[in-house]
Amino acid sequence: MLFHDLALDPRLVRSIQHLGFAKPTPIQQEAVPAAMTGKDLMVSSQTGSGKTLAYLLPMMQRLLRSRPLSKQDARALILVPTRELAHQVYAKLRLFVANTPLTSALIVGGENFNEQEKILKRQPTIIVATPGRFIDHLQHKTFFIQGLEMLILDEADRMLDLGFMPQLNEINKAADHRLRQTLMFSATLDHAEVNELAMSLLKSPHRVSVGASYQQHEDIEQRCYFADHLSHKEALLAYLLKQEQISQLIIFTATREDTDRLAKLCDSMGYPAVGLSGKLTQGQRNSVMQNFAANKYQVLVTTDVASRGLDLLQVSHVVNFDLPKHAEEYVHRIGRTGRAGAKGIAISFVGPKDWAAFCAIESFLRRPLPMHKVESLPAKFKGVDLHAPAKAVKKTKPVVKKAKAKSTNTMQKAKPAAKPNFYQAGDDGMTPVKKKIK
Numbered sequence: 366m367l368f369h370d371l372a373l374d375p376r377l378v379r380s381i382q383h384l385g386f387a388k389p390t391p392i393q394q395e396a397v398p399a400a401m402t403g404k405d406l407m408v409s410s411q412t413g414s415g416k417t418l419a420y421l422l423p424m425m426q427r428l429l430r431s432r433p434l435s436k437q438d439a440r441a442l443i444l445v446p447t448r449e450l451a452h453q454v455y456a457k458l459r460l461f462v463a464n465t466p467l468t469s470a471l472i473v474g475g476e477n478f479n480e481q482e483k484i485l486k487r488q489p490t491i492i493v494a495t496p497g498r499f500i501d502h503l504q505h506k507t508f509f510i511q512g513l514e515m516l517i518l519d520e521a522d523r524m525l526d527l528g529f530m531p532q533l534n535e536i537n538k539a540a541d542h543r544l545r546q547t548l549m550f551s552a553t554l555d556h557a558e559v560n561e562l563a564m565s566l567l568k569s570p571h572r573v574s575v576g577a578s579y580q581q582h583e584d585i586e587q588r589c590y591f592a593d594h595l596s597h598k599e600a601l602l603a604y605l606l607k608q609e610q611i612s613q614l615i616i617f618t619a620t621r622e623d624t625d626r627l628a629k630l631c632d633s634m635g636y637p638a639v640g641l642s643g644k645l646t647q648g649q650r651n652s653v654m655q656n657f658a659a660n661k662y663q664v665l666v667t668t669d670v671a672s673r674g675l676d677l678l679q680v681s682h683v684v685n686f687d688l689p690k691h692a693e694e695y696v697h698r699i700g701r702t703g704r705a706g707a708k709g710i711a712i713s714f715v716g717p718k719d720w721a722a723f724c725a726i727e728s729f730l731r732r733p734l735p736m737h738k739v740e741s742l743p744a745k746f747k748g749v750d751l752h753a754p755a756k757a758v759k760k761t762k763p764v765v766k767k768a769k770a771k772s773t774n775t776m777q778k779a780k781p782a783a784k785p786n787f788y789q790a791g792d793d794g795m796t797p798v799k800k801k802i803k
């Protein structure tokens with residue numbers, strides 16, 4: 366498919382040519398024609414997939430080709446979770462707005478409220494905003510959005526992770542009429558709150574799924590190491606701390622108790638570390654996060670409280686000291702590194718207690734995770750066949766022989782003994798493994 370096939374307004378085609386894009390990306394190929402039918406959309410897409418144009422193009426097309434519902438109200442609102450993303454989207458929008466009679470405004474927190482009020486009084490056609498500041502203006506009654514024709518939610522899952530559900534519902538109510546079209550973009554659609562939000566905001570949405578959350582993130586190198594027990598994991602951690610070029614590291618553990626213990630261990634090895642868990646007050650949590658963001662600590666040891674929503678560009682490594690119980694949580698955890706085009710490394714320790722979670726993660730990702738080993742810290746554990754008779758499982762009997770070390774390289778790829786049957790995964794990626802791969 367070419368952009369020409371989308372029958373876009375010539376002004377939009379010129380802007381695309383100006384950007385030098387030859388053809389639509391897969392997400393644009395699916396989402397643009399679907400949105401141009403006027404239907405509500407629920408789209409799962411990864412960052413970097415070209416999702417911004419996937420909503421800017423149908424939005425611009427509608428605004429250019431149809432009469433406004435209201436003379437003074439904004440016609441389109443794009444909500445994004447962070448100020449940074451808002452600036453990025455606004456910069457792209459301005460390219461498309463140039464040479465058209467449409468006007469645009471950027472409304473984000475941390476900037477002068479009164480100046481923004483003046484801008485809003487000029488009745489811009491399109492607003493890019495973060496939900497918190499937008500609601501502040503809405504409550505001030507500077508302007509209204511009853512005539513809103515397009516509501517776009519970019520990174521809806523992140524907005525929900527940041528606690529914006531009440532604001533999104535309030536915005537929805539302020540622009541609630543049957544002619545409004547709503548496009549919702551999210552890294553994942555397998556998120557209870559995203560579905561809850563979709564139920565209240567969208568009308569029989571068309572679902573588009575390109576670049577689902579299980580797809581490989583090119584900027585994150587994933588490595589797994591077998592470990593026999595807790596002290597083996599600690600030894601592996603100590604080894605990797607020394608070997609890797611770490612700018613900042615987040616370690617995820619299963620228990621609150623481990624967060625403090627591992628933070629002390631890292632500290633004792635010369636890596637300033639801090640623990641963060643649900644047992645701290647919100648004030649303490651904020652202060653831990655601010656200090657980590659300000660690089661006062663090199664290592665953050667945490668439970669899943671910090672697996673989502675963190676956007677820290679200096680996190681070069683993530684270590685899953687214990688694997689998460691829910692496979693999707695793995696994707697969120699490793700996504701704390703490799704952000705904004707930076708490269709990241711995600712390391713996971715796989716002990717007997719992690720094996721079921723490991724199999725579920727491979728099944729969810731629909732591919733095997735690469736096993737590595739540290740020659741000086743070999744593991745007896747090599748995985749178990751979860752479907753073998755109970756006796757064999759109890760003995761955690763290795764299913765295949767130990768991989769023979771051929772190279773002198775201390776960190777080589779190791780083969781997992783029992784391969785989980787990720788090929789058998791159903792559409793939800795969570796279908797229980799039934800057969801062993803031969």
Ligand code: AMP
Binds near residue numbers: 387388393411414
């Ligand atoms: P996004 O996912 O919207 O942040 O886009 C990721 C990158 O892809 C941005 O640098 C876009 O400018 C670029 N991009 C978007 N659409 C296309 C396209 N059709 N062809 C080539 N690059 C694109």
